[in-house]
Amino acid sequence: MDIVEVKNISKSYGSILAVSKLSFSVKEGEIFGLLGPNGAGKTTTISILSTLIKPDEGDAFILSHSVVKEQGKVKKLIGVVPQDIALYPTLTVYENLSFFTDLYGVKNKKSAIEKVLDIVQLKERAKSRVDTLSTGMKRRLNIAVGLLPEPKVLILDEPTVGVDAQTRANILESIKELNKDSGITVIYTSHYMDEVEYLCNRIAIIDFGKLKALGTLQELKAIVSEKDVIELSLEEEVNNSTKEKILKIEGVKSVEVAQKSIKIVVNGTNVVLPELIKVISVTTKIRSISIKEPDLETVFLALTGRALRE
Numbered sequence: 047m048d049i050v051e052v053k054n055i056s057k058s059y060g061s062i063l064a065v066s067k068l069s070f071s072v073k074e075g076e077i078f079g080l081l082g083p084n085g086a087g088k089t090t091t092i093s094i095l096s097t098l099i100k101p102d103e104g105d106a107f108i109l110s111h112s113v114v115k116e117q118g119k120v121k122k123l124i125g126v127v128p129q130d131i132a133l134y135p136t137l138t139v140y141e142n143l144s145f146f147t148d149l150y151g152v153k154n155k156k157s158a159i160e161k162v163l164d165i166v167q168l169k170e171r172a173k174s175r176v177d178t179l180s181t182g183m184k185r186r187l188n189i190a191v192g193l194l195p196e197p198k199v200l201i202l203d204e205p206t207v208g209v210d211a212q213t214r215a216n217i218l219e220s221i222k223e224l225n226k227d228s229g230i231t232v233i234y235t236s237h238y239m240d241e242v243e244y245l246c247n248r249i250a251i252i253d254f255g256k257l258k259a260l261g262t263l264q265e266l267k268a269i270v271s272e273k274d275v276i277e278l279s280l281e282e283e284v285n286n287s288t289k290e291k292i293l294k295i296e297g298v299k300s301v302e303v304a305q306k307s308i309k310i311v312v313n314g315t316n317v318v319l320p321e322l323i324k325v326i327s328v329t330t331k332i333r334s335i336s337i338k339e340p341d342l343e344t345v346f347l348a349l350t351g352r353a354l355r356e
Protein backbone atom coordinates (compact mmCIF):
# COMPACT_ATOMS: atom_id res chain seq x y z
CA MET A 47 0.00 0.00 0.00
CA ASP A 48 1.18 3.53 -0.75
CA ILE A 49 1.32 5.42 2.53
CA VAL A 50 2.69 8.62 0.98
CA GLU A 51 1.65 9.92 -2.43
CA VAL A 52 3.26 13.01 -3.87
CA LYS A 53 1.36 14.30 -6.86
CA ASN A 54 2.86 16.85 -9.18
CA ILE A 55 4.07 19.32 -6.54
CA SER A 56 5.92 22.51 -7.43
CA LYS A 57 7.32 25.24 -5.22
CA SER A 58 9.21 28.42 -6.09
CA TYR A 59 10.99 30.93 -3.88
CA GLY A 60 10.89 34.09 -5.97
CA SER A 61 12.63 33.17 -9.19
CA ILE A 62 14.10 29.93 -7.78
CA LEU A 63 12.14 26.86 -8.78
CA ALA A 64 12.96 24.62 -5.80
CA VAL A 65 10.60 21.75 -6.66
CA SER A 66 9.20 21.18 -10.11
CA LYS A 67 6.26 18.86 -10.87
CA LEU A 68 7.54 16.20 -8.51
CA SER A 69 5.61 12.96 -8.12
CA PHE A 70 6.46 9.77 -6.26
CA SER A 71 4.91 7.39 -3.77
CA VAL A 72 6.24 5.61 -0.73
CA LYS A 73 5.10 2.14 0.30
CA GLU A 74 4.10 1.34 3.84
CA GLY A 75 7.01 -0.06 5.84
CA GLU A 76 9.79 0.87 3.45
CA ILE A 77 12.79 3.14 3.89
CA PHE A 78 12.53 5.52 1.00
CA GLY A 79 15.53 7.63 0.02
CA LEU A 80 15.41 11.11 -1.45
CA LEU A 81 18.86 11.55 -2.93
CA GLY A 82 20.16 14.75 -4.42
CA PRO A 83 22.94 17.32 -4.06
CA ASN A 84 22.69 20.47 -1.95
CA GLY A 85 19.90 22.65 -3.22
CA ALA A 86 18.16 19.82 -5.10
CA GLY A 87 14.87 20.49 -3.34
CA LYS A 88 14.88 17.75 -0.69
CA THR A 89 14.15 20.00 2.29
CA THR A 90 11.45 21.84 0.36
CA THR A 91 9.81 18.52 -0.55
CA ILE A 92 9.75 17.25 3.01
CA SER A 93 8.66 20.64 4.32
CA ILE A 94 5.63 20.28 2.04
CA LEU A 95 5.04 16.71 3.26
CA SER A 96 5.22 17.84 6.85
CA THR A 97 2.81 20.76 6.18
CA LEU A 98 5.40 23.42 7.05
CA ILE A 99 5.01 25.02 3.64
CA LYS A 100 2.34 24.77 0.96
CA PRO A 101 3.12 23.76 -2.61
CA ASP A 102 2.34 26.31 -5.32
CA GLU A 103 0.68 23.49 -7.21
CA GLY A 104 -0.03 19.81 -6.73
CA ASP A 105 -0.74 18.02 -3.49
CA ALA A 106 0.65 15.20 -1.37
CA PHE A 107 -1.21 12.67 0.71
CA ILE A 108 -0.26 10.81 3.87
CA LEU A 109 -2.59 7.83 4.32
CA SER A 110 -4.88 9.59 1.83
CA HIS A 111 -4.96 12.85 3.83
CA SER A 112 -4.05 15.97 1.90
CA VAL A 113 -1.08 17.95 3.23
CA VAL A 114 -2.76 21.07 1.84
CA LYS A 115 -6.30 20.58 3.11
CA GLU A 116 -5.94 18.31 6.14
CA GLN A 117 -2.89 19.61 7.96
CA GLY A 118 -4.14 18.58 11.40
CA LYS A 119 -4.64 14.96 10.39
CA VAL A 120 -1.33 14.81 8.53
CA LYS A 121 0.60 16.21 11.50
CA LYS A 122 -0.65 13.32 13.65
CA LEU A 123 0.70 10.78 11.18
CA ILE A 124 4.21 12.07 10.66
CA GLY A 125 7.30 12.67 12.74
CA VAL A 126 9.90 15.05 11.37
CA VAL A 127 13.55 15.12 12.26
CA PRO A 128 14.89 18.42 10.94
CA GLN A 129 18.36 18.92 9.51
CA ASP A 130 19.28 21.34 12.28
CA ILE A 131 19.34 20.17 15.83
CA ALA A 132 16.18 21.59 17.41
CA LEU A 133 16.72 21.08 21.12
CA TYR A 134 17.03 23.19 24.24
CA PRO A 135 20.73 23.06 25.17
CA THR A 136 20.37 24.02 28.82
CA LEU A 137 17.64 21.47 29.54
CA THR A 138 18.36 17.81 30.18
CA VAL A 139 17.59 15.06 27.70
CA TYR A 140 14.53 14.08 29.73
CA GLU A 141 13.34 17.67 30.08
CA ASN A 142 13.60 18.19 26.34
CA LEU A 143 11.54 15.08 25.65
CA SER A 144 9.07 16.12 28.34
CA PHE A 145 8.68 19.52 26.66
CA PHE A 146 7.97 17.93 23.29
CA THR A 147 5.51 15.35 24.69
CA ASP A 148 3.50 18.32 26.03
CA LEU A 149 3.83 20.18 22.77
CA TYR A 150 2.64 17.17 20.74
CA GLY A 151 -0.02 16.24 23.30
CA VAL A 152 1.46 12.75 23.73
CA LYS A 153 -0.44 10.55 26.16
CA ASN A 154 1.31 8.26 28.68
CA LYS A 155 4.16 10.74 28.81
CA LYS A 156 6.55 8.70 30.99
CA SER A 157 6.32 5.49 29.00
CA ALA A 158 6.51 7.39 25.69
CA ILE A 159 9.75 9.06 26.81
CA GLU A 160 11.24 5.81 28.08
CA LYS A 161 10.36 4.06 24.85
CA VAL A 162 12.10 6.59 22.60
CA LEU A 163 15.10 6.83 24.92
CA ASP A 164 15.43 3.10 24.61
CA ILE A 165 15.22 3.18 20.82
CA VAL A 166 17.95 5.83 20.45
CA GLN A 167 19.99 4.34 23.30
CA LEU A 168 20.16 7.43 25.46
CA LYS A 169 18.65 6.05 28.66
CA GLU A 170 21.85 6.51 30.63
CA ARG A 171 22.06 10.15 29.55
CA ALA A 172 18.48 11.09 30.46
CA LYS A 173 19.67 13.44 33.21
CA SER A 174 22.48 15.05 31.17
CA ARG A 175 22.11 18.58 29.90
CA VAL A 176 21.90 18.61 26.10
CA ASP A 177 24.89 20.95 25.79
CA THR A 178 27.06 18.23 27.37
CA LEU A 179 26.15 15.63 24.72
CA SER A 180 28.23 14.74 21.67
CA THR A 181 26.88 15.80 18.26
CA GLY A 182 25.89 12.22 17.53
CA MET A 183 23.93 11.97 20.76
CA LYS A 184 22.18 15.26 19.99
CA ARG A 185 21.25 13.92 16.58
CA ARG A 186 19.88 10.73 18.18
CA LEU A 187 17.88 12.83 20.63
CA ASN A 188 16.56 14.81 17.66
CA ILE A 189 15.36 11.50 16.20
CA ALA A 190 13.80 10.57 19.56
CA VAL A 191 11.78 13.81 19.47
CA GLY A 192 10.50 12.88 16.01
CA LEU A 193 9.43 9.47 17.32
CA LEU A 194 7.54 10.74 20.39
CA PRO A 195 4.10 11.01 18.75
CA GLU A 196 4.48 7.42 17.42
CA PRO A 197 4.22 8.54 13.81
CA LYS A 198 3.31 6.24 10.92
CA VAL A 199 5.91 8.00 8.77
CA LEU A 200 9.24 9.27 10.05
CA ILE A 201 10.87 11.91 7.87
CA LEU A 202 14.59 12.47 8.38
CA ASP A 203 16.34 15.40 6.75
CA GLU A 204 20.04 14.60 6.34
CA PRO A 205 20.47 13.38 9.91
CA THR A 206 24.17 12.58 9.52
CA VAL A 207 25.45 15.93 8.29
CA GLY A 208 28.45 17.02 10.35
CA VAL A 209 28.93 13.83 12.37
CA ASP A 210 31.96 11.54 12.47
CA ALA A 211 32.04 8.19 10.71
CA GLN A 212 31.33 6.11 13.80
CA THR A 213 28.36 8.23 14.88
CA ARG A 214 27.07 8.12 11.35
CA ALA A 215 27.19 4.32 11.32
CA ASN A 216 25.44 4.34 14.67
CA ILE A 217 22.61 6.61 13.46
CA LEU A 218 22.12 4.53 10.30
CA GLU A 219 21.99 1.36 12.38
CA SER A 220 19.39 2.90 14.74
CA ILE A 221 17.18 3.83 11.78
CA LYS A 222 17.48 0.37 10.24
CA GLU A 223 16.65 -1.33 13.55
CA LEU A 224 13.74 0.99 14.16
CA ASN A 225 12.27 0.22 10.76
CA LYS A 226 12.80 -3.52 11.23
CA ASP A 227 11.35 -3.68 14.72
CA SER A 228 8.39 -1.33 14.38
CA GLY A 229 7.69 -1.41 10.64
CA ILE A 230 7.64 2.39 10.61
CA THR A 231 7.85 3.96 7.15
CA VAL A 232 10.92 6.16 6.79
CA ILE A 233 11.66 8.91 4.30
CA TYR A 234 15.38 9.58 4.41
CA THR A 235 16.99 12.48 2.60
CA SER A 236 20.69 12.55 1.94
CA HIS A 237 23.36 13.59 -0.49
CA TYR A 238 25.48 10.61 0.54
CA MET A 239 25.02 7.73 -1.88
CA ASP A 240 26.49 5.13 0.41
CA GLU A 241 23.89 5.95 3.08
CA VAL A 242 20.92 5.52 0.79
CA GLU A 243 22.53 2.43 -0.77
CA TYR A 244 22.83 0.90 2.68
CA LEU A 245 19.48 1.98 4.10
CA CYS A 246 16.86 2.41 1.45
CA ASN A 247 14.55 -0.06 -0.24
CA ARG A 248 13.84 2.44 -3.00
CA ILE A 249 15.49 5.67 -3.98
CA ALA A 250 14.30 8.79 -5.79
CA ILE A 251 17.09 10.81 -7.37
CA ILE A 252 16.26 14.49 -7.59
CA ASP A 253 18.18 17.36 -9.11
CA PHE A 254 17.10 20.98 -9.52
CA GLY A 255 13.74 20.03 -8.03
CA LYS A 256 13.00 17.39 -10.66
CA LEU A 257 12.72 13.63 -10.37
CA LYS A 258 15.54 12.10 -12.39
CA ALA A 259 15.01 8.43 -11.57
CA LEU A 260 13.23 6.21 -9.09
CA GLY A 261 13.67 2.57 -8.20
CA THR A 262 15.48 -0.01 -6.12
CA LEU A 263 19.25 0.14 -6.12
CA GLN A 264 19.31 -2.69 -8.65
CA GLU A 265 16.83 -0.91 -10.91
CA LEU A 266 18.82 2.31 -10.76
CA LYS A 267 22.09 0.54 -11.47
CA ALA A 268 20.45 -1.17 -14.44
CA ILE A 269 20.11 2.29 -16.03
CA VAL A 270 23.88 2.38 -16.35
CA SER A 271 24.61 -1.34 -16.66
CA GLU A 272 26.24 -0.89 -20.04
CA LYS A 273 28.41 1.93 -18.80
CA ASP A 274 31.70 2.38 -16.94
CA VAL A 275 33.21 5.30 -15.11
CA ILE A 276 36.75 6.26 -16.09
CA GLU A 277 38.52 8.27 -13.42
CA LEU A 278 41.67 10.15 -14.33
CA SER A 279 44.07 11.84 -11.99
CA LEU A 280 45.93 14.67 -13.73
CA GLU A 281 49.00 16.87 -13.24
CA GLU A 282 46.92 19.96 -13.93
CA GLU A 283 43.30 20.91 -14.06
CA VAL A 284 41.74 20.83 -17.54
CA ASN A 285 39.87 23.81 -18.91
CA ASN A 286 36.40 24.03 -20.40
CA SER A 287 37.54 23.65 -23.96
CA THR A 288 39.18 20.29 -23.14
CA LYS A 289 36.00 19.26 -21.35
CA GLU A 290 34.02 20.09 -24.49
CA LYS A 291 36.43 18.03 -26.60
CA ILE A 292 36.03 15.06 -24.24
CA LEU A 293 32.26 15.34 -24.44
CA LYS A 294 32.49 15.10 -28.22
CA ILE A 295 34.30 11.73 -28.11
CA GLU A 296 31.94 8.99 -29.25
CA GLY A 297 30.77 6.90 -26.30
CA VAL A 298 31.28 9.64 -23.69
CA LYS A 299 28.03 10.23 -21.81
CA SER A 300 29.05 12.79 -19.19
CA VAL A 301 32.13 14.50 -17.80
CA GLU A 302 32.70 15.86 -14.33
CA VAL A 303 35.86 17.89 -13.68
CA ALA A 304 36.96 18.39 -10.08
CA GLN A 305 40.30 20.16 -9.72
CA LYS A 306 42.93 17.70 -10.94
CA SER A 307 40.64 14.76 -11.50
CA ILE A 308 38.01 13.89 -14.08
CA LYS A 309 35.18 11.39 -13.93
CA ILE A 310 33.74 10.31 -17.23
CA VAL A 311 30.76 8.02 -17.80
CA VAL A 312 31.30 6.07 -21.00
CA ASN A 313 29.71 3.43 -23.17
CA GLY A 314 32.52 1.11 -24.23
CA THR A 315 35.73 1.89 -22.33
CA ASN A 316 37.93 0.17 -24.93
CA VAL A 317 36.78 2.44 -27.70
CA VAL A 318 36.78 5.67 -25.69
CA LEU A 319 40.03 5.34 -23.75
CA PRO A 320 42.62 5.79 -26.57
CA GLU A 321 40.85 8.91 -27.87
CA LEU A 322 40.42 10.24 -24.34
CA ILE A 323 44.12 9.89 -23.56
CA LYS A 324 44.94 11.66 -26.84
CA VAL A 325 42.69 14.63 -26.05
CA ILE A 326 43.86 15.05 -22.45
CA SER A 327 47.58 14.52 -23.14
CA VAL A 328 47.61 17.69 -25.23
CA THR A 329 46.81 19.72 -22.09
CA THR A 330 48.35 17.85 -19.19
CA LYS A 331 50.04 14.67 -18.02
CA ILE A 332 47.88 11.81 -16.79
CA ARG A 333 48.94 10.49 -13.37
CA SER A 334 46.58 7.53 -13.14
CA ILE A 335 43.56 5.97 -14.77
CA SER A 336 41.00 3.78 -13.05
CA ILE A 337 37.90 2.14 -14.42
CA LYS A 338 35.00 1.58 -12.06
CA GLU A 339 31.89 -0.57 -12.20
CA PRO A 340 28.76 1.57 -12.15
CA ASP A 341 27.35 2.50 -8.76
CA LEU A 342 24.75 5.00 -7.60
CA GLU A 343 27.18 7.84 -8.26
CA THR A 344 27.49 6.65 -11.87
CA VAL A 345 23.72 6.73 -12.13
CA PHE A 346 23.68 10.29 -10.83
CA LEU A 347 26.54 11.36 -13.07
CA ALA A 348 24.93 9.77 -16.12
CA LEU A 349 21.56 11.38 -15.41
CA THR A 350 22.70 14.87 -14.43
CA GLY A 351 26.23 15.24 -15.81
CA ARG A 352 27.39 16.20 -12.31
CA ALA A 353 28.96 14.34 -9.41
CA LEU A 354 26.91 13.92 -6.28
CA ARG A 355 28.83 15.75 -3.65
CA GLU A 356 28.63 18.80 -1.45
Ligand SMILES: Nc1ncnc2c1ncn2[C@@H]1O[C@H](COP(=O)(O)OP(=O)(O)OP(=O)(O)O)[C@@H](O)[C@H]1O
Nearest residue numbers: 059062063064082083084085086087088089090091
Ligand atom coordinates in the same frame (compact mmCIF):
# COMPACT_ATOMS: atom_id res chain seq x y z
N1 LIG B 1 13.30 30.05 2.16
C1 LIG B 1 13.92 30.08 0.99
N2 LIG B 1 14.04 31.23 0.30
C2 LIG B 1 14.65 31.28 -0.90
N3 LIG B 1 15.21 30.20 -1.51
C3 LIG B 1 15.13 29.03 -0.88
C4 LIG B 1 14.50 28.90 0.42
N4 LIG B 1 14.58 27.61 0.79
C5 LIG B 1 15.23 26.95 -0.21
N5 LIG B 1 15.56 27.79 -1.21
C6 LIG B 1 16.24 27.45 -2.46
O1 LIG B 1 15.49 26.40 -3.07
C7 LIG B 1 16.37 25.41 -3.63
C8 LIG B 1 16.08 24.07 -2.99
O2 LIG B 1 16.49 24.12 -1.62
P1 LIG B 1 16.29 22.91 -0.60
O3 LIG B 1 16.72 23.38 0.74
O4 LIG B 1 14.92 22.37 -0.75
O5 LIG B 1 17.31 21.85 -1.18
P2 LIG B 1 18.01 20.60 -0.47
O6 LIG B 1 18.07 19.54 -1.50
O7 LIG B 1 17.29 20.29 0.78
O8 LIG B 1 19.45 21.14 -0.17
P3 LIG B 1 20.36 20.91 1.14
O9 LIG B 1 20.91 19.55 0.99
O10 LIG B 1 21.37 21.99 0.99
O11 LIG B 1 19.46 21.09 2.32
C9 LIG B 1 17.78 25.93 -3.39
O12 LIG B 1 18.18 26.62 -4.55
C10 LIG B 1 17.63 26.89 -2.22
O13 LIG B 1 18.59 27.89 -2.27
